[in-house]
Amino acid sequence: MNIAEIIFLLIKSWTLIGALVALVFLTVGIDRIDEDAQGAYAFRPLLIPACLLIWPLIIWRWFVLETGRDQWPKRHKPPRESHFWVAIAFAVAIPVIMLLGFSQKQEWPADFKPQKISSEQEQSQ
């Protein structure tokens, strides 16, 4: 089994577990932790793809809400402090990557003349 196959097996297993989480969360869990979801079914299929991808986060949040560990002050503290440096780092990374790319760009060496470095007679074979 090569690395590519292993990676795909991991991805398949990840989404398979996600499907199981989706099944339980969207039929049982969601009604227990969000009253706005009770009696609302049409939107639930839309939530399946996220369950496939971020199921560990879903299980953790479900646990937090189910056990009353949710801390309301955190809901009103957006991650704004880091935004300045995120924006600067982001703005620097863009030109750096483009320059790195252009530094690698090759020109077709159209002027290069093929050079003979040994003659027909010198065949080694």
Next chain:
Amino acid sequence: MTQKKKPFFVGYLGIPKALKGFLLKASLLIFAGFATGGVLAGVSQDDPGEAGFRFDFGRQTVSGVIQAEPYPILHVTKGNERIKTGRTIMLTGQGKSGVSGNKALSEETVVDATGIILKRGDLDMLQLAGGKRGIKITEAKDELPESQYLGKWRLQGEICDGKCLVGAMQPGRGLAHKACAILCLFGDIPPVFVSTQPIEGSEFMLVGGPDGGPLPESTYDYIGQFVEVEAELERRGDMLVMLVDPATLKAVK
């Protein structure tokens, strides 16, 4: 402007009068920007050059003698209007599969080959028809045309997969196509070197390894790049074959 006079947009209410003109302009700008972008990005695509499958020729059948290394090629001994007697052509299977795996295609075997021509300039490849229709092996053996050693050369150019180069994909060269080319080589499609300038009238050369066999996988990192390489050159039939020395392979600055 004081806070009070600033228009305030609430999504589920109407658009404030003061914002209508601005948003209309912004909408038109977005539309015009994308439309212009579509034209610009569309027309600035590079010309891949004329090459491709010649389905318009229809299925061709020719006879010839097989030279198995580095990749099976066919020296045509009984040609037709499209593939003349005396031509040397590359062979390929369907998709990204070459014919090296076909053990029946041994050296000096005489075969009838049937398939569709792919063509770029003076480089021809025959994509064999599927199943048993593609190749009929006869009992006969024939001599290969005498090969002519042309010496050792230093060349610059690009190693491509022969099938995409002759037009199976358009474009079928370059770094954006690199992964596809390597996948073709994994499937035994013959690699072809595109030289910056022709040698003895040919800018395309079939590529093999230093031992005369297939191109070693260690060279695949250089596929699609512009490279310099030293190689022994031979004329086999009317095709140039280069046996590269992987140790001399390097990217052109």
Next chain:
Amino acid sequence: MSVKYIPVQWNSNKWKYNAVMLSAVFAYLWIFIELTPDIMQNEGRINSQVHNARAFGSCAFFMLTVILCIGPLARLDERFLPLLYNRRHFGVIAAAIGVTHAFYIINWYFAFSKSNKYEALLFANTSYGQLAGFPFEIFGVFSLTCMLLLAVTSHDFWLKFLTPRIWKNVHYLIYAAYISVVAHVSFGILQDQQDNRLTIAIIISALAVAVLHVLAAFKERKTGDVAAKTLDNNLVRVCDVSEMIDGYAKVIKLENGERVAVYLQKDKLSAISNACAHQNGPLGEGKIIDCLVTCPWHGFQYNVKDGSSPAPFTEKVPTYNLHLDGDTVFVDPKANPPGTYVEPVAINP
């Protein structure tokens, strides 16, 4: 502000928004795919699969560029806020366009071999040790994964369930996605591209995103909310009453990083959290409409006295206690649980 969740909430502005954005995208694709092959007078014709892949790929790049420009534009000039309003729909469409690009590529360059085409995507080019000829596809895979992650978590349910803080942190991935897509383009198509017009368009687009982010970041730093110290009496000074405008707020940043929006409504002062319960939009930059504080991002509304959305809506934000000393407004930095009623402080006793 749904009572019960529904798949997608629509209103006339969202229809208009999507109509503008979709028509722009359709125009791009139609012109690229249908018109340009005849305009180009090339010797050889580009395969339709490659042509389509390029149309969708470049379209997704330019869409992502626009999406990333909207945020800083809205912070530099509030008139752009309506573009922010339905940005999530545009993002989901961009992800779909990106997926289409990927499928054209995978079903062309990576198909027709004996191997699984998705595995081929990973093992065909393994030149990870070099910059030139680097398997740039992996940058595209990463970007697309990020965009899909953002798209699939775009429903309001996820905002509430994950909390806006976690949701925002996840959606910071859009920056990584864009950097990665710039790398995808720089080490992919631009390595081969001979015609400089596309190269220049891509450079300008990417630099516009970078410059706008720097400008907005510095503006925020210069004119952003004032950070205030807690005084000896455990209160925080907000401002003088004379600085307040009826129906609008003053925002103060507490030592713990929380922001408080102090509103003046009909000669009475009330304070609520600045962070909207929906997406943590800045409530203090909104205004009072029909006696309710209205968020400038998506129009969620709150009663300023108890931080609760009007029935039947259930969103709640924390409230704060205010004190008036002469003409000066002070706030108690200790937040009350969301929805706690606080008697407004009259400024003309």
